[in-house]
Amino acid sequence: MENKKWNNRKIKDGALQGLIYLSTVLTVAILAVIIGFILYKGIPGINLNFVTRMWDDKTTFVNIETKEAPGNNSNGAYVGSLGITLAQDGEKIIISHIDSDSPVKTATNMKKEAYPLKEKDVILKAGSAAIDKMTPQEAAAAIKDGTGTIRIKVLRPGGGIVPMLVSTIYIILLSLVIAAPIGISSAIYLNEYAKRGRILSLIRFAIQNLAGIPSIIYGLFGMLVFVQLLKMQYSILAGALTLSIMLLPTIISTTEEALKEIPKAYRESSFGLGATKLQTIAKIILPGALPGILVAIILSIGRIVGESAALIWTAGTVAQIPGGLVGGKAAAATLTTKMYWLIKESGDLATASSIAVVLLVLIIALNVASKMITRVFLKKKGTN
Structure with a gap:
């Protein structure tokens, strides 16, 4: 009887292990096919002119x-x-x-x-x-x-991605300048100052729901409020403000988790030495949570780089280097929005794939930077 149970358990474990291996192989295969197709279509179109010329x-x-x-x-x-x-x-x-x-x-x-x-x-x-x-x-x-x-x-001659590349960098910088201070400050308040109770639970529930809202809804909100109501027109500022709202749930949640990792004993020791709460947060808690905060920011950059739906309705699709923050000359297309319009309007799969290759390189670079930065800060934290 015991041998039969043992055999059944062994069969179940083997089936489960086989399913895990199959899922892993299938995931890797799908990823390899997607990346391989993009590289096959996109690499032939990448050259010096493609990355140094204007689009038109x-x-x-x-x-x-x-x-x-x-x-x-x-x-x-x-x-x-x-x-x-x-x-x-x-x-x-x-x-x-x-x-x-x-x-x-x-x-x-x-x-x-x-x-x-x-x-x-x-x-x-x-x-x-x-x-x-x-x-x-x-x-x-x-x-x-x-x-x-x-x-x-x-x-x-045009045919280059310089305007979209510059616009993408502008959008990244503006969005982070707006969203990072607000998100980090909100996380500090929720974790360090807010009293536990229904209101705090409701706020966290709302933040979780905001993270799940489709980006096109944020885009419609940005178009109605920033583009039309505030008369910013299609501009990089309207796009950056819209993306900032999208990024807040990610920054708040990730930063709050990083703050929770700081042991309670650190706070108590700091208070015991006569430090105020603000001093404790600035000198003890934030430095310890910095690797997690940096990860939140880098994840936000990845979302900005890959966003298209919200920016189409707020920043526009004009392939030009922005001439300001608001107004007609401030409308600009990012790499993703230009890729979307290439497929939709002209069906130019080759050029869209070339832009996708640039995006892949950018995202991989961001992931590598995230790991390197986290490793450096963890090493410093360990030596201290």
Whole structure:
């Protein structure tokens, strides 16, 4: 009888262990397939231009003070008065090389602002000559050598993620500046000052429920309150305020758990030495809970980076570097919102996957930073 029970228990344990292994393999396989698909589609589109250029093409008229051209040059695509070499790129004429003393480096636009030309810029027109479909030699001949001022129409190719990357960084910084002090202060109050009772339980219950609300609802709230009622329009400030509200439950809960880990004896010892409650919190409790607080902040950064629904309704989807905190020029698309619109509007899966690769790298970097920071502070705590 005992042997039968033992055999049944062994069978159950083996089945349970097999189920655990199967679940682990299935989870890893799904994760590998997702990441592998994103890398397969996205890596071919990642290059230097992708991470350094603006998103949209930009056409600009520039004025250039030409220099004295050399007498002879064997390179028929070289423009001596501008110190540039032209090349063919499909049907376009691009600048393939710029001399160190080239006057195009001091070019100005129509507002008399500095607009230095760069390699890979496309030359569409020089003076009255349209050269966009010429050969490099014909284009060089059309740009007359000599001295004086020449006006050139230049196309600077886009296709880069710089505006979305900058907007993402702005949103991260603004959201944390708003949410972190409020969330940490609230956690300190709930754990150190608030009296135990129904009101405190109700507050914690509300915080837990706030963490489970879909982000699209936060987005609608942000659009109604910040964008329309407070007239911030689509802007990074409206987006940051909306995300700050979303982050509060995470920061409060994680920080409060970190504060609870500090032994009660530390508080009592501090009070016994004559320290006030505020001094105890500032000198004893917060330093001890700092690793947990940093984890809360880094987790919040991860949520900001991955958020799209709330930002579409508050920050907008314009691929530009924000020109302020509020107003039309402050509307901006983050990496995730741009990826969403690429799939929705144009079905550009390749570019969206390239942006996803950048997001994966960013999230992995944040996780590594979280572990490193936590390890450093725990080591310092152990030595002290």
